[in-house]
């Protein structure tokens with residue numbers, strides 16, 4: 001962290017949960033929050049990769065821990081939030097709902113399984129994690145939720161009707177939670193990136 005950055009901004013002692021921190025955008029968000037002084041917990045499904053990332057961050061002097069969690073599974077989301085609550089003494093300042101995926105197909109080709117996988121990973125899990133995090137965010141007295149949405153949730157793009165719907169729903173959820181939870185001192189925002197070269201994008205191009 002440069003001196004200039006440290007003087008202007010600090011997240012010292014703030015607590016954060018970033019989903020899907022082992023790759024791509026989530027990886028960068030974990031590193032950035034931790035470099036500003038936050039204590040960060042992240043999750044992904046690949047245990048070996050998660051452990052490797054956590055070791056890398058620790059060797060950089062960053063305060064990051066991780067749990068294996070398949071966010072598609074409700075019980076695993078509950079277990080993740082129990083871990084976070086125990087690690088951070090019941091208080092969470094920042095929840096970044098980042099983990100997401102897509103399957104490129106024409107609308108006529110999608111199966112019910114595709115629908116369920118994309119909507120559960122991208123939207124249901126983010127909704128449920130926000131519900132689970134609400135008491136922790138409120139207890140912090142300074143809570144923040146950031147949804148990683150997409151430009152695809154705002155404009156029409158080819159081969160991504162379910163992904164686009166999941167992100168459009170996320171954008172609407174952002175507005176609703178921002179209004180409902182302002183009284184609890186929880187800010188809710190979404191970030192909608194355009195294409196960023198990550199494993200997700202590389203896999204879609206194959």
Ligand SMILES: NC(=O)c1ccc[n+]([C@@H]2O[C@H](COP(=O)([O-])OP(=O)(O)OC[C@H]3O[C@@H](n4cnc5c(N)ncnc54)[C@H](OP(=O)(O)O)[C@@H]3O)[C@@H](O)[C@H]2O)c1
Pocket residue numbers: 019020021022023024025026043044045046049069070071072098099100101121148149150151192193194195196197198199200201
């Ligand atoms: N890259 C872009 O151009 C772009 C543009 C707009 C929006 N976005 C959004 O940005 C977010 C991150 O995208 P990315 O490009 O960084 O993706 P990525 O490189 O594929 O990384 C996704 C991360 O989420 C984890 N993850 C995926 N499914 C999971 C699950 N079911 N349970 C737990 N963890 C899971 C992955 O780990 P495991 O696979 O090991 O579980 C990985 O750590 C997504 O919500 C995506 O929709 C990306």
